[in-house]
Amino acid sequence: MHDAAYIGGIELGGTKTVFAIGDRTGTIVRRHTVATREPASVIADACAFFNTGGLHIEALGVGAFGPVVVDRNAADFGHLLDTNKPGWSGFNLMGALAQGIAAPAQLVTDVGAAAIAEQHLGALRDVDIGVYLTIGTGIGGAIVCNGQLLPALLHPEMGHIALHRLAHDRAPSTCAFHDTCAEGLVAGPAIMARFGASLDHFPPDSAEFALVADYLGQLCSNLVLTLSPQRIVIGGGVAHAPGLTHAVHQAIVRQLGVYGPRASAQPGYLCPPALAQDAGVIGAMLCTVSAAASHPAVIA
Ligand SMILES: [Zn+2]
Known part of the structure; x- marks a missing residue:
């Protein structure tokens, strides 16, 4: 990945879902927020956001509400487990995204995404x-x-x-x-x-x-x-x-x-956390890059 490459992030929350395209410093250049409805509508929104607009992403990070299988070695990696959110129980989130968006994708939980953002840019830097x-x-x-x-x-x-x-x-x-x-x-x-x-x-x-x-x-x-x-x-x-x-x-x-x-x-x-409400989607973006890549000059 070269310096000018864009990365994508999805923050899948219980009430809203945020899509963002940015760079590996965590700077967002384009974003869109939708209500979290049933899976097919949200996936369609995601595909429309990332496949139009002319900004090619080289990687996609997803921070999702749980419970969700984050173990890449598991047969049901990327599936939501039982949840009270209509239509999402058992949904193959990462499979659906892979069918619609041609970029290697990473999955973390929503809490994990916020933690990554704090480590790259905030209180855990x-x-x-x-x-x-x-x-x-x-x-x-x-x-x-x-x-x-x-x-x-x-x-x-x-x-x-x-x-x-x-x-x-x-x-x-x-x-x-x-x-x-x-x-x-x-x-x-x-x-x-x-x-x-x-x-x-x-x-x-x-x-x-x-x-x-x-x-x-x-x-x-x-x-x-x-x-x-x-x-x-x-x-x-x-x-x-x-x-x-x-x-x-x-x-x-x-x-x-x-x-x-x-x-x-x-x-x-x-x-307390140092970042505000963007931490989730920024962390989703940054789960696709290493810490050294995002801030090569470590603060003393
Ligand atoms: Zn308990």
């Missing part, structure tokens, strides 16, 4: 290995290393890591499968169920705030102990509650004790 967590309707996560996601069987399901329930906490889990997983205890719906309001209604010195920070601290501590990432980005609607990032960081330091790497106690180790 100056680290070799980082974790991106989103705390919203659910809890999702991705591990980026040198500009790409770690290879995996299935996309990581960090939200379903089991945590230690606090002694006084009797609230039922909102996860259908687990009584103590992070998502069931402190994703947005779990917070609404247990407190009757979203977290931003509670001050940082409240017991409600401390409970959420403790659980998210446990989740992050598990990730620090397993992966030893150089930074963790925490985004999503719940993470927007003022003061939460600081409180979770304090919980991590407290919980890890002497097993916490010194750097994990430094300010900024846990931080």
